[in-house]
Each structure stands twice: as C-alpha cells, then as structure tokens.
Amino acid sequence: MQETITFLGEHLWIGNLGHLFVVLATLSALGASIFYFLSDKNPSFLGISRTLLKLHIFSVLGIIVTLFAIIYNHWFEYQYAWQHSSADLPWYYMISCFWEGQEGSFLLWMFWHCVLCLILLRKAREWEAPVLAIVTLVQFALGGMLLGIHFHIGETLITLGSSPFELLRTKNPALLQIPVLQTMGKANYLHAIQDGNGLNPLLQNYWMVIHPPTLFSGFACTVIPFAYAVAGLWKNKTKEWITPALPYVIITVMVLGTGIIMGGYWAYESLSFGGYWAWDPVENASLMPWVIMVVTLHMLLISKARGTYVGLSTFLAITSFIMVLYATFLTRSGILGDTSVHAFVSEGLNGQLLFFLFLFMAIGYGLYLIRTIQNKINPGVSSNEKISSREFWMFIGSLVLVLSLLHIIGATSIPVYNKILGTNIAPHTDPIAYYNTWQTPFALVILLIMAGTQFLRYRDTPSNVWLKPIVISLAISLVVSLALSFAFDIRGVLYWFFLFATVYAVTANVLYIFQGLKGKFSHAGASIAHSGFAIMLLGVLVSSVNKHVISYNNTGSNYMREDAENNTDKMKAISFNRENILLQKNEPVVIADYTATYVGDTFISPNKYYRVRYQKFDKETKVLKDEFVLEPSAQFNEKMGGLISSPDTRHYLSRDVFTHVNHESGLDKEQEWRDPLMHTVKEGDTFTTVDALHKLVLLGVEKEGSEDGKLVAIKPRLSLTTISGNQIISPSLILDLEKIQTTGNYDESTEIEPVVLNEDGLKIELTRIILADDVKNVQLVFKTMQRAPKVDYIILKAIVFPWINLVWLGTLVMFLGFMIAIVRRVKDYNKTIA
Amino acid sequence: MKTIYIVIIAFLGVGVAVVASLYGNTSKYITFDTAKQLAKEYPNKEFHVVGSLNKEMPMVYEPRQDANKFEFYVNDTLGNVSKVIYRNSKPQDIEKTERIVLIGSYQTDHFEATQILSKCPSKYNDEPTNL
Numbered sequence: 001m002q003e004t005i006t007f008l009g010e011h012l013w014i015g016n017l018g019h020l021f022v023v024l025a026t027l028s029a030l031g032a033s034i035f036y037f038l039s040d041k042n043p044s045f046l047g048i049s050r051t052l053l054k055l056h057i058f059s060v061l062g063i064i065v066t067l068f069a070i071i072y073n074h075w076f077e078y079q080y081a082w083q084h085s086s087a088d089l090p091w092y093y094m095i096s097c098f099w100e101g102q103e104g105s106f107l108l109w110m111f112w113h114c115v116l117c118l119i120l121l122r123k124a125r126e127w128e129a130p131v132l133a134i135v136t137l138v139q140f141a142l143g144g145m146l147l148g149i150h151f152h153i154g155e156t157l158i159t160l161g162s163s164p165f166e167l168l169r170t171k172n173p174a175l176l177q178i179p180v181l182q183t184m185g186k187a188n189y190l191h192a193i194q195d196g197n198g199l200n201p202l203l204q205n206y207w208m209v210i211h212p213p214t215l216f217s218g219f220a221c222t223v224i225p226f227a228y229a230v231a232g233l234w235k236n237k238t239k240e241w242i243t244p245a246l247p248y249v250i251i252t253v254m255v256l257g258t259g260i261i262m263g264g265y266w267a268y269e270s271l272s273f274g275g276y277w278a279w280d281p282v283e284n285a286s287l288m289p290w291v292i293m294v295v296t297l298h299m300l301l302i303s304k305a306r307g308t309y310v311g312l313s314t315f316l317a318i319t320s321f322i323m324v325l326y327a328t329f330l331t332r333s334g335i336l337g338d339t340s341v342h343a344f345v346s347e348g349l350n351g352q353l354l355f356f357l358f359l360f361m362a363i364g365y366g367l368y369l370i371r372t373i374q375n376k377i378n379p380g381v382s383s384n385e386k387i388s389s390r391e392f393w394m395f396i397g398s399l400v401l402v403l404s405l406l407h408i409i410g411a412t413s414i415p416v417y418n419k420i421l422g423t424n425i426a427p428h429t430d431p432i433a434y435y436n437t438w439q440t441p442f443a444l445v446i447l448l449i450m451a452g453t454q455f456l457r458y459r460d461t462p463s464n465v466w467l468k469p470i471v472i473s474l475a476i477s478l479v480v481s482l483a484l485s486f487a488f489d490i491r492g493v494l495y496w497f498f499l500f501a502t503v504y505a506v507t508a509n510v511l512y513i514f515q516g517l518k519g520k521f522s523h524a525g526a527s528i529a530h531s532g533f534a535i536m537l538l539g540v541l542v543s544s545v546n547k548h549v550i551s552y553n554n555t556g557s558n559y560m561r562e563d564a565e566n567n568t569d570k571m572k573a574i575s576f577n578r579e580n581i582l583l584q585k586n587e588p589v590v591i592a593d594y595t596a597t598y599v600g601d602t603f604i605s606p607n608k609y610y611r612v613r614y615q616k617f618d619k620e621t622k623v624l625k626d627e628f629v630l631e632p633s634a635q636f637n638e639k640m641g642g643l644i645s646s647p648d649t650r651h652y653l654s655r656d657v658f659t660h661v662n663h664e665s666g667l668d669k670e671q672e673w674r675d676p677l678m679h680t681v682k683e684g685d686t687f688t689t690v691d692a693l694h695k696l697v698l699l700g701v702e703k704e705g706s707e708d709g710k711l712v713a714i715k716p717r718l719s720l721t722t723i724s725g726n727q728i729i730s731p732s733l734i735l736d737l738e739k740i741q742t743t744g745n746y747d748e749s750t751e752i753e754p755v756v757l758n759e760d761g762l763k764i765e766l767t768r769i770i771l772a773d774d775v776k777n778v779q780l781v782f783k784t785m786q787r788a789p790k791v792d793y794i795i796l797k798a799i800v801f802p803w804i805n806l807v808w809l810g811t812l813v814m815f816l817g818f819m820i821a822i823v824r825r826v827k828d829y830n831k832t833i834a
Numbered sequence: 835m836k837t838i839y840i841v842i843i844a845f846l847g848v849g850v851a852v853v854a855s856l857y858g859n860t861s862k863y864i865t866f867d868t869a870k871q872l873a874k875e876y877p878n879k880e881f882h883v884v885g886s887l888n889k890e891m892p893m894v895y896e897p898r899q900d901a902n903k904f905e906f907y908v909n910d911t912l913g914n915v916s917k918v919i920y921r922n923s924k925p926q927d928i929e930k931t932e933r934i935v936l937i938g939s940y941q942t943d944h945f946e947a948t949q950i951l952s953k954c955p956s957k958y959n960d961e962p963t964n965l
Contacts, residue, residue, distance in 0.1 A: 425862055426863045582897055
C-alpha cells in the first residue's frame with residue numbers, strides 16, 4: 001500500500017535537473033565514443049563526435065554546479081547534502097564534500113577526464129579519434145556509476161549506479177517513521193531536519209581541499225597512456241603511440257606522486273597517528289598505479305630509444321589503468337572495511353564496478369592478445385642486451401620495482417583473498433614494521449641501480465666511459481655517508497647501507513649532470529628527479545629510524561608481565577604503550593629536553609585549541625635557550641564519537657616537534673558529591689566543611705524581590721577562606737510566594753541556586769530559612785558537599801621527527817625534475833609532427 | 835647474451851619467496867579461547883581477536899592515576915567475554931564502534947592489546963533517525 005503525501009518545502013526541480021545532466025552526460029559519452037569509433041573509418045563523423053564530447057563536458061560541469069548549489073543552499077532533503085555537509089560549513093570546505101562521498105569522488109574523476117579531453121581535442125591530431133573513443137567509453141562507464149536507476153529483471157532487483165541527487169526520504173524511508181513526525185505530519189518532515197550530518201572533521205583542513213583533487217587528477221591521467229596503448233594496438237601503430245603518449249606518462253607520474261605525498265603531508269600535519277605513511281590499504285592502493293606508471297615510463301624510454309620491449313610497454317600502460325580501476329574497486333567495495341580507516345562503505349555497486357573492471361581488462365588485454373597472436377607485437381623480453389648497456393639496468397631496475405609492487409599488492413589484497421577463498425587470514429599485526437622490512441631491500445637495490453645507470457649508453461658502453469665517474473661517485477659517497485651517519489646518528493648495518501645508497505644515488509646523478517650532460521639542464525630531468533627521490537628516501541630513513549616519543553611517562557602504575565621479567569623485547573613492547581603524559585594546567589612537566597606547560601585553551605568553533613608552552617633551558621646556567629607555544633586542537637564531535645584531535649608541530653630545519661592531545665579533563669565523568677554536612681547558622685556564625693579545609697562565615701543576608709512581588713530571592717553573603725585565599729560567595733534560595741500561599745508546599749515552591757567551586761571541590765547550597773521575629777535571629781541552613789578538586793588537564797603525546805624536511809625537499813626536487821622532463825618530451829613530440 | 839634469462843629466473847625466485855613468506859608472516863582472526871591457548875605456545879607473538887564492545891561492563895580510564903591504562907570488556911565472535919587492557923590513552927571513538935579488532939596477546943586474566951582497530955559505523959552511513 002502506497003500512501004501519497006505532498007511533501008512541503010522541497011526543491012525537487014534542482015534534483016531533476018541534476019538527474020537530467022547525469023543521464024545526458026552518460027548518453028553523450030556513449031554517443032561520442034560510438035561516433036569517434038566510426039569516424040576512424042569515416043572522418044565525416046568527426047564533427048558530430050566533437051559536438052557530443054562538448055555536450056558531455058557541459059553536462060559534467062552541469063552536474064557539479066547543480067550538486068554544489070544543493071550543498072551551498074543547505075537543501076538537506078537531498079541525501080548527499082545531508083550526509084556530507086552542515087549549515088555552518090564554510091564554502092571552501094563545501095568543495096571537500098565532493099570527495100567525502102563516493103558519488104562525488106566519481107564526479108571529480110569525471111571532471112579531470114573532461115579536462116584531459118579538452119587538452120586531447122587540441123593536441124591529439126591524428127590520434128584524436130581512436131584515443132578519445134576510448135576515453136569517452138571510460139566516461140560512459142563512470143557516468144553509469146551515477147545513474148541511480150533501479151529496475152527488476154524477473155525477480156532480481158538491478159541497481160545501476162548511485163545518484164548524488166537521491167532524496168533523503170527515499171534513501172532512508174525510516175526517516176518518515178520517526179516519532180516527531182506523528183504530530184508534525186509527515187509532509188512537514190523537512191522542519192524536523194535541523195542540520196546536516198556534517199563533513200568529517202578530518203576533512204576540514206586546507207590540505208584536504210587540495211590533496212584529493214591532485215591525487216584524483218593523477219588517477220585520471222592514467223587513462224591517456226591506456227587509451228594511446230589500446231589505440232596503438234587497434235590501429236596497428238604499435239610503436240608510433242609512444243612518442244605522443246610519453247609526456248602524459250611523465251605528467252601522470254609527477255601528479256600522482258605529488259598527490260600521494262601531499263596525502264602524507266596532510267596525515268602528518270593533521271592526523272594524530274604520528275607520521276606521514278602508515279602502509280594503510282588505501283595508501284597502498286594509491287601507490288600501486290604510481291609504481292606501475294614509473295615502470296611503464298622506463299620501459300617506454302627503452303622502447304623509444306631501442307625499439308625493444310614495445311609489447312611489454314604496451315602491456316604496462318594498459319595495466320596501470322587497470323590498477324587504478326582495481327584500486328577503485330578495493331576502496332569503494334567496502335571490502336577493505338576491516339583493515340582500513342578510510343575505505344568507503346559498500347553502496348551495493350560491486351557488480352557494476354567489477355563489470356567495468358573486467359570490460360576494460362577485456363578490451364586492453366584482449367587486443368593485446370590478438371596482436372600477439374598475429375605476431376604484430378612481441379610480448380616477451382627476449383632481446384639481447386649487454387650488461388654494459390643502459391637498457392639492461394633500466395630493465396633490471398624496473399623488475400625490482402615490479403617485485404616490490406607484487407609484495408605490496410600481495411599483502412594489501414589479503415581481505416580480497418578472504419572474500420574469494422573464504423579464508424580467515426588477518427593482516428600483519430604491525431603493518432609498518434612488516435612493510436618496511438620487505439620494502440627496505442627493494443629500495444636499496446633500486447637506489448644503487450638508479451645511481452650508476454645514467455653513465456651507461458644505450459646498446460653498449462666502453463668501460464672507460466662509465467668506470468671513472470662511478471668510482472669517483474662511490475668514493476665521494478663513502479666519505480659523505482660516513483660523515484652523515486654520525487651527524488644523523490644512524491646505526492646498524494642495513495641502515496648504514498641504505499644511507500650510503502641514498503647518498504650515492506644523489507652524488508652520481510648530480511655528477512652526471514655536469515660530467516655526462518655537460519651541465520645541459522634541459523636534459524637533466526631524469527637526473528634531478530632521481531636525486532629528489534633519493535633525498536626523499538634519505539629523509540624517510542632518518543626521520544623514521546630516529547623518530548622518538550619524548551612524552552615518555554614514568555608516573556603510571558608499574559606494569560610488568562608475570563612471565564617476562566627478563567625479556568627485553570617484551571618490555572619494549574610495553575613501553576611502546578606508555579607514551580602519553582598528563583599535563584595539569586599551569587604545572588610545568590619535564591619532557592626530554594623541554595619543560596612543557598599547559599597554559600590554557602581557546603575555543604574557536606568547532607575546535608578547542610590547547611596552548612602548550614615548551615621551554616628549553618641550558619643545563620648548566622638554567623638560562624632560557626628556546627621557547628615556543630604549540631596549539632594542538634581537538635573537536636568534540638558527538639556523531640564521530642567524541643574527541644577528534646589534530647596535532648600541532650614546531651618546525652626546525654633539522655627536526656620537528658610534534659604534539660597532539662588525546663584526552664582532556666572535560667571528557668571525564670563528573671564525580672559524585674560526597675560528605676554532605678548541614679549547618680544551621682545565624683549572622684556572624686562560623687562553620688567548616690567535613691575535612692575542615694574550608695572555613696565559612698555568614699556575614700549577612702540580603703533579600704531581593706521581583707517587580708511583581710511574586711518571587712523573593714534570599715542572598716546570603718558568605719566569606720570563604722581556604723589555603724588559596726579568601727572570597728565572598730552567595731548560594732541563594734528563590735521563593736515563589738504565590739505558590740507557597742496557594743499550595744502550601746514549601747519544597748516545591750523554592751529553587752536552590754548552589755555555588756560550585758570545582759577547583760576547591762566544594763558545593764554549597766542554602767537549603768532553607770528558619771524565620772524569627774528578630775532579623776538577628778533568622779537562621780539559615782546550609783549544606784556543604786565535597787569531592788576531589790577538579791583540575792584542568794590534558795593528556796599529551798609529543799614526538800620528535802629529525803630531518804623530516806628532507807622528505808619534503810626531496811619531493812620538491814623530484815617535482816622539478818619531472819617538469820624539466822615534461823618540457824623536453826613535449827618538444828620531442830612537437831618535432832615529430834612539425 | 836643469455837644473462838637476461840638467468841636474471842629473470844633469479845628474480846622470479848625472489849618473487850615466489852616474497853609471496854610464499856607472506857603467508858608465514860600473517861596470522862588469523864581468532865577468539866579469546868584460542869588466544870589463551872596460543873599465548874602458552876607462542877609467548878612472544880601477537881594475534882588478532884575480532885569482537886564487539888561489551889556495553890554492560892564498565893570502561894575504565896582514569897588518566898589522573900594512569901594516563902596510559904584503559905580497561906574495557908569485549909565479546910568475541912563466540913560471545914565469550916574478556917577483560918582487555920590497552921596501555922595507551924582511551925581511543926576516542928570507542929563508544930560508537932560496532933566491531934572491534936584487538937591486536938595483542940592473552941595474559942593470565944586479561945587480553946593485553948597493543949593496538950585497537952575499531953570500525954565506526956557513523957563515519958559514512960549513519961541513519962537519520964536521531965535528528
């Protein structure tokens with residue numbers, strides 16, 4: 001039975017408009033794809049293909065504007081706006097709403113594809129039809145994820161996509177059953193919705209306004225090498241696609257790499273886990289396409305220079321896009337739910353996601369297989385390289401990257417095996433240590449190969465060319481890394497080798513710029529990017545090996561496992577969990593080299609900022625050497641379950657002091673009042689509390705009447721003396737004279753206004769008055785209660801990260817190297833068409 | 835030059851070793867009873883226990899006495915209840931969790947957790963019934 005209700009106050013037109021744009025975008029993408037496909041044989045279809053593509057781009061922008069308008073106007077009748085925004089959200093965080101929900105993030109992905117389509121329209125020339133036929137097919141698939149159409153085939157319900165324009169009441173029919181609406185009427189349900197669910201506070205950070213779109217633009221870029229590779233196979237131009245696709249491959253590596261590291265920087269600056277990389281499945285999922293893309297780039301360079309490995313390059317270019325689809329499936333399907341903090345909950349689109357994953361696998365790998373069978377491409381690696389050739393070592397380096405990737409994929413996909421095989425395997429208990437152990441040797445080998453390979457020439461290199469510069473760089477690196485190992489305090493053989501390898505990679509690449517390239521910076525993109533990568537890894541090494549918690553707590557009750565008195569490993573494990581320290585307001589506590597004091601807090605909605613002053617004194621002279629204030633913040637968020645804390649960091653050139661608050665006194669349960677004591681006193685009398693720490697004297701009593709004469713307030717003046725000083729307090733009693741006369745019930749007609757002194761742990765009430773003929777003989781009855789004094793405090797954790805700036809410096813250098821390489825490859829391509 | 839084949843075979847060997855050792859390095863999701871037994875056999879190993887927060891028993895975190903001790907109770911997937919001690923500050927979203935994964939080992943009378951992974955349902959899909 002369906003009841004028809006006309007709901008009031010809804011803005012249905014805008015949702016209909018949004019739906020229209022979604023349908024239009026999806027269909028125009030399909031149309032453009034078909035006509036681009038046909039125009040390959042019949043160029044007269046090019047015009048209509050372009051028109052359809054432009055219509056598609058217009059529709060995608062239309063969807064975005066419509067959705068933004070809904071969020072901006074707080075039209076919470078729409079599920080997406082209700083779920084991801086709230087009325088108090090500033091406009092710049094409304095942009096972040098797009099990537100909190102999965103529909104919005106598909107939209108963002110489509111948006112970047114549109115931008116790339118505009119570039120391809122101008123630049124692709126003879127590749128326009130085949131490449132855009134594939135890109136628009138991908139757009140059709142993505143558009144389908146937003147359709148939100150439900151229909152039945154026989155008995156089974158088919159769901160196509162999840163629309164961002166779905167109404168809250170259709171998504172959650174339970175909404176209309178809430179008790180309030182029984183009286184208000186269901187038609188008025190919008191009045192019951194005061195505010196949206198709000199944006200996840202972790203996303204309310206400026207890094208989260210720029211990191212997701214950067215990352216998504218990197219993901220989006222992978223479609224171009226895929227499209228070129230497939231187009232090359234389709235048109236039987238198996239080598240020709242490489243030169244035009246190369247700049248896009250470098251752009252992808254650059255943008256995706258920057259996006260990933262920005263994510264790390266965001267995590268470091270605003271999450272309290274204390275680091276920039278945690279080997280979280282979602283982080284790993286973003287790393288997979290990047291590594292594949294780096295491998296693709298190197299194989300493409302060999303193919304371009306030598307004409308070998310063309311088949312492999314094509315295979316890799318296809319695979320990197322498939323990896324993006326796989327990563328999307330992993331994060332969207334809810335399959336990672338138990339292992340990752342930021343995976344999305346399944347929206348029931350797994351079937352559709354898998355269908356598109358398999359569709360594009362079929363197109364890419366299918367064509368690849370056909371061309372292999374036809375002998376048009378050689379899929380193997382059976383070329384004969386000399387060990388002294390550049391391509392040999394580029395190949396080996398790429399192979400190591402692939403092995404490292406296999407390990408990451410293998411370990412991250414454990415939940416997938418569990419799903420498919422029905423097993424019950426748990427991921428490693430300490431993922432950071434586990435992945436680091438495996439990935440350190442891989443990185444070490446890659447660094448060594450990265451250092452020397454550029455001195456080699458393609459085909460063959462006489463030993464007099466490479467021997468000298470490699471020996472020189474090894475010698476320099478040996479001296480420098482020995483010095484650095486003392487400066488950075490790096491111990492242990494493996495760490496030392498790693499340090500040496502990073503230094504060697506930087507030295508050799510810098511030397512190559514001057515010796516091999518004769519200082520020609522326009523060709524130094526690779527050397528600079530490699531140096532940057534090595535500097536970054538150096539920063540990773542130093543900041544993680546010597547990262548140390550300084551808020552080490554020795555005050556808690558001692559704990560030792562019964563069976564572990566002599567087991568140092570176990571004690572280490574236990575000490576790991578003693579990293580938080582309690583700071584009482586205005587009470588300095590020594591943590592490591594600093595004296596830390598919690599000096600106060602400020603509330604700027606929705607965050608509370610705790611001011612923690614750090615001071616460093618000279619050990620001998622006690623002179624203040626350094627002083628700074630950090631303001632870690634926290635947000636009380638009932639919906640998210642309590643306190644969401646954000647760190648604050650003091651940056652020095654050589655180290656960072658990182659601080660966050662895990663708990664504060666305001667979160668504690670109020671203690672019960674104890675030791676009640678009644679005192680019946682006259683003016684001038686003195687009385688004390690049970691523990692005799694508070695002395696009270698009744699100085700006098702004042703009476704205040706309300707204007708209408710119905711209410712009377714009795715306000716005594718009490719002098720309170722404690723060890724901390726003297727003050728006047730006034731616990732009052734308000735009498736409703738009219739009510740006393742009509743009901744005769746004294747207790748119901750009075751209101752007690754107690755005085756609560758939290759820092760003294762004292763509560764005092766005036767409970768009643770005993771009247772007398774003479775004012776001097778009026779007696780007041782006070783009740784005193786006590787509990788432990790309440791002191792403001794915070795629970796703080798502080799970590800020192802040495803030389804973390806090297807990580808960010810390396811990233812910047814790498815970025816610069818990519819920029820130089822892109823410029824060079826674009827020039828290369830322009831030369832071929834000129 | 836056939837070096838490349840040798841190298842490929844060598845690397846494939848490494849690849850197989852990586853994948854094979856992956857399984858040696860992982861554990862299974864277990865229950866408190868199993869954790870109790872395994873603690874005797876492998877006193878140095880940590881395990882994953884899956885369960886849900888027991889809301890009838892108290893959660894104790896008294897930072898003024900010890901900022902690094904949080905005690906609570908968990909029902910494992912078989913419904914067995916155990917005391918859990920986590921020597922760290924109280925995780926802030928713990929009250930809201932539906933499912934909880936504990937990493938640690940069983941001690942004489944309680945489970946000593948070194949890590950808590952909690953799945954908070956409210957993050958992405960809470961129901962609008964509590965307006």
